[in-house]
Amino acid sequence: MAITRWEPFREIERLEPFREVDTLQRQLNRLFDRLMPTDGGERVGFAFVPAAELDETDDAIHLKLEVPGLERNDIHVEATPESISISGERKSETKTEENGVTRSEFRYGKFQRVIPLPSLIQHDQVQAEYKNGILRLTLPKAESERNKAVKVNIG
CATH class of the missing domain: 1.20.5 (Single alpha-helices involved in coiled-coils or other helix-helix interfaces)
Known part of the structure; x- marks a missing residue:
């Protein structure tokens, strides 16, 4: 066989x-x-993607992004009523040591993150603050979202 x-x-x-x-x-x-x-x-590993934290109140959405090692001018934020787009670049620093070996676990390069929002916002009223590697965005909700009431049916 x-x-x-x-x-x-x-x-x-x-x-x-x-x-x-x-x-x-x-x-x-x-x-x-x-x-x-x-x-x-x-x-060389996964691309750099900043961590985000989103908090929603009655009047606004608060978004924090962890982007250490960047300058204010290296971060670009674009807002639409439905989403926020954050992009930037962490530039590599060239270092040489005496024995010619350099080891780095930092992630370098361009990144872009688009975050869909749970509510419509006033995209022309977004406020941003960058301090200690944390980008804080305050995204005021659109008037239609603030006064939104939903009827609940009782079964």
Whole structure:
């Protein structure tokens, strides 16, 4: 009796639903390739994405972003009634040591983060403060959102 090698993927390729899974896998691989910056073809880790904290009150949405090591001029904020876009760049510092070895665990490079908001805001009234590596945004709610009442049906 001859031993033959079973190749399940050749049989799966003939089945249409599995082609969609294969397409999804290729798309996810491309997504992760874009997220993983390279340095001369070698992977160097995930791109810098600032941590965010969102707090909502009756009158405003308060957003804090952790962006240490940046200057005010390196941070760009754009507001729409539905979202906030924060972008910037953490520039690399060139350091050399006596033995010629430099080790850094800091993340450098450009970043962009778009945060969808839970309520509409007055995007022309946004206030920003940057202190000690924390960007604080006060996003006043639109008048229609402040006076919004929802009728509750009792079952």
